[in-house]
Amino acid sequence: MNVLHMARTFVAGVPIRLTNFLNKYGSNKIHAKCIIKKPRDLYFSDNNDIIWDQGNFEIIKTLINWADIIHIHNSPPFKQEKKEEWESIKGKSIILHFHSEPNSCFGFHENITVNHNIKLSAMLCIAQYQAVHLELPKTIVRNVVDIDDPLLQPIYIKHEKPLVTYSPTNTSDLEQIKKRGCGEWAYKSYTEIMKLFNFYGDQHKVIDYKVITGTAYEEHLRQRQDANIHIDEFNSGSYHLSSLEGLSQGKVVIAGIKPWMKEFLVEFLHCITLPWFVMNNDSFIEDFSRLLGQKDLLLEYQKQSRTWMEEFWSPELVLKDYTGVYNKL
Template sequence: MRVVHLSNTPVAGSPGNIVAALNRHTDIEARHVVFNTQAYGTRTFAVDIDWRTQRDEALAAIDAADVIHLHQHFAFEETFGADLPRRFGTRKLIRQYHSAPALWAKHDRELLTRIVTDPVPQLVIAQGPERYYPFARVVPNLVPLHDERYRPAPEADDGPPIVVYAPSGGASAWKKRWETKGAPQTLALLRRLERKGLCRLRAIVNTPHDECLRLKQHAALAVDECVTGNYHLSGLESLAQGKPVVGHLDARVQAQLRALTGAVELPWLDVRLEDAEPVLRSLLGDKRLRDEIGQASRRWMETYYDEATLVEHYRRAYFDLFEAPDSFGVARFQSHADHWRAVALHDHAWDARRRVGTPWWRQAADAIRSAVKGVPVLR
């Protein structure tokens, strides 16, 4: 079977990892076509086929495919062109989401509904966004554990321990619900620890992915994100590299990880941003502790998160498109209460933290702006 993945951006390298794992470990022949390989500027990722410079190769891959695997929500008219879907013919389509639908819909409820109820079979990563796609099949974000850049390496010993943190942007912890790693607040905490001589901070921004991995390999510990209750591909990378990884996973994310992997214990050091300082101080002051936790991180990834095993979720999905199409589009929430537990319960907890973490004058300004725009204020 041949599968071609199409994405507007590199999607932080996730589709590339999936394609590589399919080619390494299965009988699926996979390619990945990216419309805008430079979408993140100098934060670049390895790309299989660049639509803009390798158009003929991209079209040949699409023509040869049995399955078209789309990533994220995008308009063909603005990317690959409105004529491309006509080229798909009767090929099977499947779409995978890596972000919450509000990233595209904003406050457009009609668009949000169209995204979530799209009749094309859906996949969603087993991370924070999963709860917003009740008709999607949950799949893992893959990392190549045995690539030498993902293997453990000794931490640098020429100064205070290095802490790595890779914010995807500058959004505040309390300004956005999901598309944030809380960069301003997290960096303020880590810089305070650095000023006290407890660590050296390596905030990785606008850096090619290959260089990012090599920088992280020699860190003492990594901060994923301690704000939303989610984890990220960067956290999985650091776990694979045998690092202690500090991050906050809410109960829904933890449940999805356990269901996906079969693990009971999870390797993240689960701590909210507002509680993180004493945990970081303890880790920074105890190399033996860091070593033991880092070794456990790598063991967990080898035991529960080996791509050779997890890639079967994708292979099975492709065959089910032909053999069991009715297995897609089945609602995963059986009641109103199930949906409330998955979404609203955790939103309420985040909103309570937001109110504590946001100065009163900022709350007032946000309320005024929301009223002017006609957007309801969170209560």
């Protein structure tokens, strides 16, 4: 099966992660290429199948003809005024895969289906913030995490002081995020978490911590692997990819999971409990103190994180989410 991924940004490397995952566990070989808007450091060691959209439309047309499926992540890298580019994918089997904030996703969908009159074969949405708040018909899928990857396996180490990791995709404060026209989903609680690290790490010295940014993806996972605690964020009410990676690695993972997110996940996954240690934006200093008060139980909590992922995020379950859609097309 030939799959052409299209995106404007690198969307956390999902074209590479998804292709590798399907070829590792699936029965049908996936041959994939990916066209994105502009070059950047991919942070992945294997990026030979990434093609930059640099204005060579003949290459893009050749790939579109080659593809059995066009898998669009949020929006294709076409210029709005270039009708020929938009027309080129009409008649193909097209998946639109939502990763961003609901307002942005709704705009992507309207632009593709209304402004350019393109028929979609399927719409996918990751089982996170947007799955709850995006009011469009969609098939919910797990974010791709391979819990059997050696870098996502647990390494249980009892440090003298708990080691805490945090890996924000941006280091902007909330006001900066809002000025860019983004919402809570894009904010990674950077201001609050740095206050927490300053209080417990620098002033009281009861934890060690690592803030990991700008590293290659594999190195990023290695640096987090021997930690006891990983912090996602506690502003949006949901969770991100780093949560799932941390749970797979057997960390106590902190996120601000709100009741609406819990209700959705319990129903979608058919689980009874969730593995996150929940912290709130207005009481994070006190909430973290509560966790430190149970540090003798950290190892037990860490193992519970891994067990939960093995039950509800196994390769078999993730594979079923995506092959069910691909095979129909």
